[in-house]
Amino acid sequence: MKLAIINGSTRPGNVTANQVKWILKAAQNADGVESTVINLADFPMPFMDEPISPKYNPDRKPSAAVQKWMDAVAGYDAYFWVTPEYNHSVPAVLKNAIDYLTFELVRKPSAIASHGSVNGARAIMALKEILAELSTPVIGTIGVAGFPPVLNADGELSAEALANPYGPQSQLEGLLTELSWYADALKNAA
Ligand SMILES: Cc1cc2nc3c(=O)[nH]c(=O)nc-3n(C[C@H](O)[C@H](O)[C@H](O)COP(=O)(O)O)c2cc1C
Secondary structure (H helix, E strand, O other), X not given: OEEEEXXXXXXXXXXXXXXXXXXXXXXXXXXXXXXXXXXXXXXXXOOOOOOOOHHHOOOOOOOHHHHHHHHHHOXXXXXXXXXXXXXXXXXXXXXXXXXXXXXXXXXXXXXXXXXXXXXXXXXXXXXXXXXXXXXXXXXXXXXXXXXOOOEOOOOOEOHHHHHOOOOXXXXXXXXXXXXXXXXXXXXXXX
């Protein structure tokens, strides 16, 4: 599976990067997963300014900045969205970036990770609803508490979290296995 791990925070020094490192390491240790990290911060774009909904615009002419983002996201078999929770939802910059996408995600599975005071649960739920409109089925989600101490800057879980057999590490490994299964199944579907 060719997996894109997308960091949805554009804040300098963002902690979402810690969660991205953790997911990247697990993906690198999983069989048959080729992963790439995409930092949304590398794709500055205007707020959606197209005359027609991109989905329904056959004559769409995206700006160079938007085209660069679309090209960066296309070409993967699956997506792992890693988002912070801002005011109980996703950052506006991530919603805006997703609003520019259309066919790139269709019939490919997604997973979502977040973090925060309630493990990013509200951002996860908001993103699930948004992604449903892009026809990318969300196979699973994973949230961790605000960190540290759960996850450090090197993307390593605390000893306590690691020792929990039902904790975030086993959840993440299980989610990557499921994501691979769905990526293969959807890719090979007639
Ligand atoms: C604008 C803003 C709104 C926030 N709202 C929430 C929130 O609703 N729930 C929460 O758990 N944390 C909230 N936080 C705290 C973030 O979880 C924390 O700042 C975290 O570091 C953000 O991730 P980032 O560093 O990757 O951007 C908010 C932070 C910002 C900047």
